[in-house]
Amino acid sequence: MKKVLTAILIMALIPGILAGCGSKSEGSNGKVVVYNWGEYMDPDVLTLFEEETGIKVVYDEFETNEIMYPKVDAGAVAYDLVCPSDYMIQKMLENDLLAELNFDNMPNTKNIGSMFMEKSKEFDPENKYSVPYMWGTVGILYNKTMVSEPVDSWDILWDEKYKDNILMQNSVRDAFMVALSRLGYSINSTDEAELQEAKQTLIDQKPLVQAYVIDQVRDKMIGGEAALGVIYSGEALVCQQQNPDLDYVVPKEGSNIWIDSWVIPKNAENKENAEKFLDFLCRPDIAAKNFEYITYYSPVEGVKEYVEDEYLLNSPLAFPDPEQYTNCTTFHYLGEEADEYYNEIWREVQAAGTSE
């Protein structure tokens, strides 16, 4: 009797196994494997695309460029469409990981503001490999009830008054960007003396920092856990909507202005589907949907006309003019050696001062 039961159990599970492997892989028109930042697209957009095209979207997420890179590099998962930032695209290009895009398949890419295509040339010199998805700046989100003085400088993140009330970004380039900007150096510095100095400032700052986090800045700032947090511009809007005491500023010393763009890795198995999806994302109505959901700035022209959310339409933070950020720079890929050096000194910052 027991044997029969086990057999039934196994039989019952076999369709499950097949479904487990099968349902993941195919829609009626194949699939596209997308690798995007966490919480960086409206899930409805995926459904809409699947309904319109019959292409199944397999969706995976990463937290930082540095986590994304080894996965694409190892090739254990064949992604069709990936959304790295500027400097990482440059690195992937230099390491020959990217496939050239066929813009004939993507008529909607003409909706991308020309200034963003121009800016993309910094990392994709001929505009052949990438299509911008979102852009923004890095700045300080602060709680007006907890910070009385005006916030306009990175220096405030080193102010003893705010000990244990400061949130820093837990990714190597962003953390060093803050330190280098504060010291007045280029955020793409490869000068050892400058970087050592930056490292030291970060180590000095560490006792004041409550936590090094990535997207958690949002939760913590909304809940009033901290007074100041380094954050991407897109998050600022959501936070302010939830907690009106919050405000966002790009410090006067300058900061990072970034573009996250879509690229297709060389080992992609569904390149045409990837281009269809990319084209879909460049439609203003779809871009508007994504903007309303994640509140990062879209480079697609005409987005504003499709935005319905009153709060977003009226917020001064929502549609900034990219031209105003003259003191902000884009990250560049600095070469393998500099990469390793950054990792090394970042590790020193991370390991510093915990031996209490």
Add this chain to the structure above:
Amino acid sequence: MKKTAQRIYLALIFVFLYAPIVTLMVLSFNGSKFRTKWDGFSTKWYVQLFRNEQIMSALYNTLAIGLLSALFATVLGTAACIGIHAMKKKSRMVWMGITNIPMLNAEIVTGISLMLLFIAFGVNFGFMTILLGHITFNIPYVILSVMPKLRQTDKATYEAAMDLGASPVKAFFKVVFPDILPGVLSGFLLSFTMSLDDFVITHFVKGAGVDTLSTKIYAEVRKGIKPEMYALSTIMFVSVLLLLLIINRPSRKKPQKSAV
């Protein structure tokens, strides 16, 4: 007096173990999407949970991998036990030693080693790689639950059955199997639980778009956990609790000794 002290101590440990769980349950009724903000009581996440395709598919993967890996591990592990039990002492020691490796080794090293293996052999990361990984770390739990039972069985009854004309297979299922069944069952349950709770190994061998609840939660930790997740874990927790209460209530018989 001593009794009271003991009860207080028990109660304190109980609070310590269950405070986070109660917290999660409370959060599942929070009207706000954000963990740090209380927006009044609401059950909306319990409704939205079932519409959240990503969480549902993670739940499906978790359960499917849990069941399948526990099942394969139980079959492989029970067979292994019988074989190893019949070996000479020396080779028995060697194989038990190997069996102990995944249990005693750091999870992170097991995860990394499997990742390196799959990459070296060009295996596509996905449902399959997670399943293989889970079977691997589950087998030792089965072996360690079945082995003690097998050692307690009486060889003579098995031989007697054979002498009376039963085939070895029949003799095994009629005589030995009932004796080791409790061990097999607890091995299965243990494997299932371990598989459900695993994060580290899955973290290293998972592929695109295939998430278990653990990896989904880990990804969400960074960007703010969706309240649906609290709702789901509350449901799972409460159903297991009820199940255990039902199992334990009616029979006053001594429950089987679990391996843990």
Add this chain to the structure above:
Amino acid sequence: MRKKLIAGPYMLWAIAFILIPLAMVFYYGLTDKNGSFTLSNIASISSPEALKSLVLALGLSLLSTVICLILAYPLAMILNNLKVNQNSFIVLIFILPMWMNFLLRTMAWQTLLEKTGVINQLLGLLHLPPLNIINTPTAIVLGMVYNFLPFMVLPIYNVLVKIDPNVVHAARDLGANGFTTFVKIIFPLSLPGVISGITMVFVPSLTTFVISDLLGGGKILLIGNVIEQEFKQVNNWHVGSGLSIVLMIFIIISMFITNKYDRDGEGAVL
């Protein structure tokens, strides 16, 4: 004997998924990017950061093990004395939490411990000073104790249950007081449980990267975090494997100490 053959599938499985993968870790750990032999990956443990993370991990995991032992021993004794439907009760207490995902449970401590968290709001109501342990090593120790306490309680309890009450009675009859009975009889008899409890708490605490990640606020680096980053971010598998080998050496050392007390040699782990 044909019976041995029935272990065949498992033996193949173990070779394919336990031994070969481990061999690969050793291969990567002992070669450089060009594939030639080197010890430099293993030597990278001597860099100040890696060494510090290892020492910190050793310290915190030892501390959590000790705390677990102190908490668990009396607990196991109390449970043993209760005698009422013990097994289901114990399963209820210790196994049940495992059905709530371990990451969520650990995350929940963040909600409890935060500056504006539940515990501090309660303390505030009672006009007590706030507890500031989130994102410190203390929080990580708490996370370790919380997650691994059952692994200490259960083996000790299992051994205590098996102690023949007559032995204890005999000792009392012969005039030993409660304390002497404990020191001379109960504790020595329970030692195997204590030892396996120690390994079962120490090893996962030593090697965790998740707990430090969730409760350390990114300010505290344990050896597990260093290895995880080597694989997932820095993308240097050779150094990552080298450090894994170092980690395994420490595990083997702790196994070795354990094995001296493990009379069975087989399966006393659980």
